[in-house]
Amino acid sequence: MKPAAFEYHAPVDPEETVALLARLGDEAKVLAGGQSLVPMLALRLAAFGHLVDLRRVKGLPGIEHRGGVVRIGATTTQAAVERSDVVRDAAPLLARATPLIGHFQIRSRGTVGGSLAHADAAAEYPAVALTLDARLETLSPRGRRTVPADRFFTGTWSTDLAEDELLTAVALPVWHRPRGFAVAEFARRSGDFALAGATVAVGLGPDRRIDRCAIAVFGLGPVPCRARAAERELIGREPTTEAAGDIADLAVSGLDSVPADLHGSAGYRKRVGAAMVARAWRHAVREAVHD
Template sequence: MKPPRFEYLRPDSVGAAVALLNEHGEGARILAGGQSLIPMMNFRIAQPSHLIDITRVPGLDAITDEGNAITIGAAVRQSTVEYSPVVKDRCPLLVEALKWVAHEPIRHRGTVCGSLAHADPHSELAATSLALNATFTVVGASGERQVPAVDFFIGPFTTVIESGEMLSSVSFPVVPAGSGYAIDEFSRTHGNFAIAGGVSVIQLGADGKVASATLSMFGMASRAFRAFAAEERLIGSMPTAEAIAEAADLALVDVDCSADMHGSEEYRAHLGRVYAGRVLTSAVARAQGGSK
């Protein structure tokens, strides 16, 4: 199918992009990599009147090492991040997460910020931003605001970005030395959207107990989410197999799992607990230095 008619606009600054968003209102949409938006337009699920292409806005194509965080501009392609030596060195979990996103040709066009703004409940990057406590910079006519990942995703394909606003960058904190991290998922074939998956970052104290833990899940519910009850079970405990199993059992207590053609609620809940256990186990092993 072909998309409905639309006007194509290419601003040369973030300010101009925001002005166009406000000028054209609800019908205006940011065009980043187009890997989600264009198929949605072809299927007539989305019918924007104006597409505002931000991929050539100067400054939005930068990956910046801030010392304690890596900031990724809204026009940075997923593959640029995937093959960035800086990101590999400072935020390797992000590189591992990107390997699970779609296929190489799609990652050459798709952007990291586009995936986050799209807020697909199956998004590996959304869950990774949650596990890493990323910060989103959202820009509108009245200026910019910083939004923590835990507040950014509010429902299926819905974020706190309001009409007239855009995401200009996202900052992923550098994982402290000695931390362990892991991402894993189940999908029918590699590159397909996940039916269930998890991401975890674990830091151990000098006594071997869990000093900090994050666990986020994706593909399971109406949005990617943090599994706070599971995290709380582990923090302050020795990360034994028993403690991890108990934490994994708590991973889904705060959500209703989705059902669709790929699996029932019960199937997803089962997979979710399995994958929560796997990523927690792998993250702990890495933190202990047992696996690189």
């Protein structure tokens, strides 16, 4: 099939872009990498009167590490993240999640901002942003603002962005060492969206006990979810893999919006999610202990 007719716009700077979005209102849709939007348009699962292409907008791509933060511009491709030594050294969790996104052809076009703004509940980048306490930078005709990741994702394919607001970058705080990171997910085939997944980050204090911990699950609800109760239980403990099963059970115990479909029941997804938490926890703890 072919998409419904639309008018194409190619602004060249962020201010022009948000002015265009403000003028066009809900008839406009931002086009970043297009790896999710274009298939939806082609299948006529979505239709918009105007597409605003970000490819020519200056200042949106780029990766920099400064002041204890890794800042990644919204139109930076996933392939660029995958190749980046800066990301690999300062934000390892993002580096490890990136190869799990589709196939390399998709990552060569898909963008960081596109994935975050699309807010698919089974996507890796929203879970990574939530785990690392990322801050999302935006621009609108009213000015700039910063939104914490735990307030950015509001529902399935839904975010805190206003109609005239553009996601410009994501800022990821760098964790102190020793630290460990891991991502684990289960998909029926390589490149498919995950049925369930988990991201884990562990930081150790001077006494080699856990002084910082973040566990997030994705594919188990309308938005990625932090396992706050499990995190609180782990602070101050010795880093060990022995209790991985108990940690995993606690991490998924409070989930009440787990989807059920032809790929699996809600109970099945929760069991898979718990297994992914346990797997990621073991890897992250081992890395932190040896860091």
